[in-house]
Amino acid sequence: MxxxxxxxxxxxxxxxxxxxxxxxxxxxxxxxxxxxxxxxxxxxxxxxxxxxxxxxxxxxxxxxxxxxxxxxxxxxxxxxxxxxxxxxxxxxxxxxxxxxxxxxxxxxxxxxxxxxxxxxxxxxxxQGWKPIVSPEMEFYLTKRCEDPDLPLQPPIGRSGRQETGRQSFSIDAANEFDPLFEDMYDWCEAQGLEIDTLIHEEGTAQMEINFRHGDPLAIADHVFVFKRTMREAALKHNVAATFMAKLFQMNRAVLCICTKVSWT
Structure with a gap:
């Protein structure tokens, strides 16, 4: 202590x-x-x-x-x-x-x-048990948006291009935001947060940070602090980070196909 x-x-x-x-x-x-x-x-x-x-x-x-x-x-x-x-x-x-x-x-x-x-x-x-946990924190990066009534959009990376679709496990897609993630890793190290790997998840501009295995209470505190850290790192680089699920609107054509399938 x-x-x-x-x-x-x-x-x-x-x-x-x-x-x-x-x-x-x-x-x-x-x-x-x-x-x-x-x-x-x-x-x-x-x-x-x-x-x-x-x-x-x-x-x-x-x-x-x-x-x-x-x-x-x-x-x-x-x-x-x-x-x-x-x-x-x-x-x-x-x-x-x-x-x-x-x-x-x-x-x-x-x-x-x-x-x-x-x-x-x-x-x-x-019961004589000791649980060990290792959470995966998924989040989206988005453009800054001042109007809450407008839909969120994927951010523009170092290449100047906006991500438009799935880039599962793409190193290049994750590297689009290298300066942001460098700050995030430095800040997490300074705070003693037990984070591990970074991957690009399935969603558009969706990322995932894995935590090392550890005590549930300590890891829960680390996740709580990490979410603040991730948001602050994003703001520093003029984007936003959110831990909401299914963030972006579906393409209309895809939505129509899904709706048609659901009726049959």
């Missing part, structure tokens, strides 16, 4: 992103100067943030009030010393620390995805 204060001093950290994961894997939390972080050793957040949607909206009232206290009480969040990571893309020396969520009497908050994973791992431990 790391000594947080010693680690922060060693890396000359001036700012801390205190984060928890909501149910969609989006980082929620507070940004604080390192002096305040050390003094308070935690933070309070409204429990309702765990149920926010990807757009920042809250779930329907029926679900909301069946799972949460109507008073929208705060949960107590404590930093995990083993879940601290540098933020290489920040202008100032900055780190992010993943926190665990508890209620006022110290019980883990059930809605916290990290607490849920810990509960599942305890069930394995009771």
């Amino acid at each position: 790391k000594d947080l204060e010693s680690w922060l001093k060693e890396h000359n950290i001036t700012e801390i992103e205190c984060v928890v994961s909501d149910i969609n894997g989006i980082a929620r939390g507070k940004i604080a100067p390192v002096s305040k972080f050390i003094a308070e050793k935690g933070m309070r957040l409204p429990e309702s943030i765990l149920l926010q949607t990807v757009t920042g909206d809250f779930v329907d009232d029926d679900v909301y009030y069946s799972l949460l206290d109507p008073a929208d009480i705060d949960m107590i969040c404590h930093p995990d010393p083993d879940a601290i990571f540098l933020i290489p893309w920040a202008q100032e020396p900055t780190a992010q620390v993943i926190h665990d969520c508890y209620d006022r009497v110290g019980n883990p908050i059930d809605l916290s995805p990290r607490n849920l994973l810990k509960r599942v791992l305890r069930l394995y431990e009771e």
